[in-house]
Amino acid sequence: MAALVHELGSESFHQYLEGVLDHADQRMRLAVAALPDGTYFGEDHSDNDCFVETDIAVRVTLTVSGDEMVVDFTGTDPQIDGFKNSSLANTYSSVYLGISSFFDTSIPRNEGTYRGITIIAPEGSIINALPPAPMTMNTVYVAHEIVIAVWQALAQAEPGRACAAWSKTMHGHVAGRRDDGTTWVMYHWHAMGTPGATAERDGFAQMGHLISLGGLDIPNLEFHEQSFDVRYIEHEQRMDNAGPGLRRGGTGVRYVADVLQPATWSYRAEGLGSVSGHGVQDGGDGGVGLEWIHPVGQEEFVPPKYGVQKLGPARITAETPGGGGWGNPFDRDPKVVLRDVRDHVVSVEAAATDYGVVITDNGRSVDLAATEALRGQA
Template sequence: MDKPADDRRIVDPVILALTQNRLDHICRQMGWVMSQTALSPIFSQAHDFTCFITGRDGHIISQAEGLPAHAAGGGFAVRALIKAFGEDIAEGDVFLMNDPYVAGGNHLPDWVIATPVFVGGRLVAFACDRAHQSDIGGGAPGTYNGEATEIFHEGIRLPPVRIVEKGEIRRDVWQLLLLNSRTPELLDGDLQAMIGATRVGSDRIVTLGSELGITAIADIFDAVLDHADARFRQVVAALPDGVYEGDEHTDNDCFAPGRFNIHVKLTIAGDRLTIDYSGTDPQMRGFKNSPIANTYSLTYVGLASFLGGDIPINEGTFRSAELVLPPGTLVNPNPPAAQTMSTMYMGHEIVHAIWKALAQADPSRACAGWGKTVHGISTGHNAAGEPYVLYHWNALSGAGAVAERDGFHQIGLLGALGGLTVPNVEAYERLYPIRIHRHEIRCDSAGPGERRGGAGVEYEAEVHGDVVQSFRSEGLTYAAAFGVNGGGEGQGADMTIASDGQLVNDLPAYGKRSLKNPVFKVRSAGGGGWGDPRRRDPAAVARDVLDGVVSIAAARETYGVAVDGTTGAVDAVATARLRLAEAAD
């Protein structure tokens, strides 16, 4: 456990800052190793992984590389490992875990590798990565089983297990893992990449510890957490005391329409926060329930992205935030509730609810909503008879705007905050039996505003052969891309699919369909806008018109800007008349 603050040594602030930067750089180095050595495009192309470092007690001290939704809950996994193995942790060991109920997991496909770091024979840290595996068994290829009603339908469950013992791979455990994957070659290579990345991180931490000394590094790690705690308390204390509430919902339980609500009551009292999820609906039948580690993680994403700035992000940051998570609800389900979709949804809803509550405390920092996604997973066998799992990342949605900037185009997953990378089209066509016919910005999909939302895309792709399609079409009926402070909503998504030339009717939000030579046509959702569109700089509107983000008609009708479609020049006189007429109305 952390030492009481009064018992800790004072650390030179310069040494503290340099050490924090060095730890962050070690996380980035681990990330570079992951992306360069992994076999799966989920790692090498989309970068669906996170590297982080914890102290000896399992509290995150650096998470500089990867997806925020992954790392923020990583400490739960390492603390589950420490609880399971106690003092039975040796140099050269490596541990693996994924289960959300006993191993601090956020959802089953994200596996955590944790390598203990020893300096002078003493445990000082854990070098870790959490990464989404291509396939871990379960009822659907690619693991997202929209028909799951309990966790046993979703893939192999792993408590903390020792996968490397004193430098030697445990071949029995390794074979067990490969046997439970439809893509064992990818899993084999990716696990080796994950272990290799944590070994690189471990070596760098050993060097750091040898330079600073065993006692000093422990004190500095504690000071890193204390500093983040103090900075976040300053930010919270600057907000007005009060009780602020926010709601967001999903409109289905993966099987039928309905309203399933996340409710947040956020209480600010001095430099402390209480985030109470009482009033959130009971856990659902489908696989969107959010286990504790995921709910903590996405709550932290919502707080940090709204209040961020120069606040260090580690587990000390959120000591002053108390979460109330009623058991048996969407944010703290009782086992064996299904939960694989939770990192996306309920993750999306949790962040939106936090943002809506915080916007009441500080409207100037309000964040517009991000569009929900419709991209699914195609699985099958290529011409060589090898299995593949293809994520249609190129059909992602747009992000919401904030006061300082427009929303990002085609960035999608809210919990990733842009950390996922849209794969290169040419690389995808080389790796998979796919031909992408169209991939471009969707005009007028972005929510209008003084700061414009991010645009969605128009995506058309053909997958060759027999395909099992796993649908994850959350955004088809409810985009959730709300505008703030006078900004407009982002446009919702739509999708058509043809199988062997015949249109597929009644596309499910979730579930599986067998298709032949399917052609996908997707118009993904845009993000919400921030502020009155009539206050947007006419030059920015003209640039959007030239970029195909905004049409000439929308520029005139929504933004009050007259743009020459040939030259892209703003007609200043006509624009002034349009805006004066609007003001008069």
């Protein structure tokens, strides 16, 4: 870099840098200008404040005027006692993530990209909390809700680019001490959330947090078994959990693991018990997350969404929520529905009720006449 500055001279070097930012600005402005002028609305919710059940709404009004956009969070609920309040910097980053992932991914992402975007974030709300509000989890939740709300608003402006909601995660982590005195910490990454569908493809069966857009890899089971005192019993796709659609949402997984020694368990089951993978463009919602902890010799119990607990050896069973579907499920190709039935991610019964596809008794083919008649009743 020093050699480049020396070759070009400081003034020319900074002109080139400005050119990079200007180029990104122009690309994003062209994308925004292609949207119809208007005002669009998006909203997503959390069902807890980390301690008690409650409804917390993130509301956004998105106004497009020419090549500029205003993202206004007026009406979003106040900051909370729990640790999911967002800093202003996190809110800006989450808005930029929602916008950049919606448009052409070849648009450069730098400071110039967002010159034409104005963000209004009321102070004291959950997306611009004031001291002493705790913010430990804000880069995951409430960032997730911000992205989904922005996606919903943008989907009204350009439905073809809409992405159904990704579901929330079920993972926590466990920590313990080995016989030699060293400590270990293991995240249950295999209980991550599930992507929603788009116009082009079904949602992936499982992926990392929405805020990483898949950039957080899920480690293989064998590596974890070699590194920690854990044994994996199941890790498979769930049946009848994906949001139905022309493109169905991700299936989510059933995850069962035995932690073989005493440990401290930290629960982070944001996706537990409520729908988070909402469908778009007439697509259906994904299923809810379920979770049980079964300490050896004790009764099985449903953990809290957040909390810390010391346990002896115990089994975790987590069934992660499904991603949202995209488009009318009755428009899905019956052959693709049959494939899902054969793959045990859609049951014969759900093929009929959710997709209007009648599978023959042997489960190997589609009854086309019965399917046409069933879909004709919709």
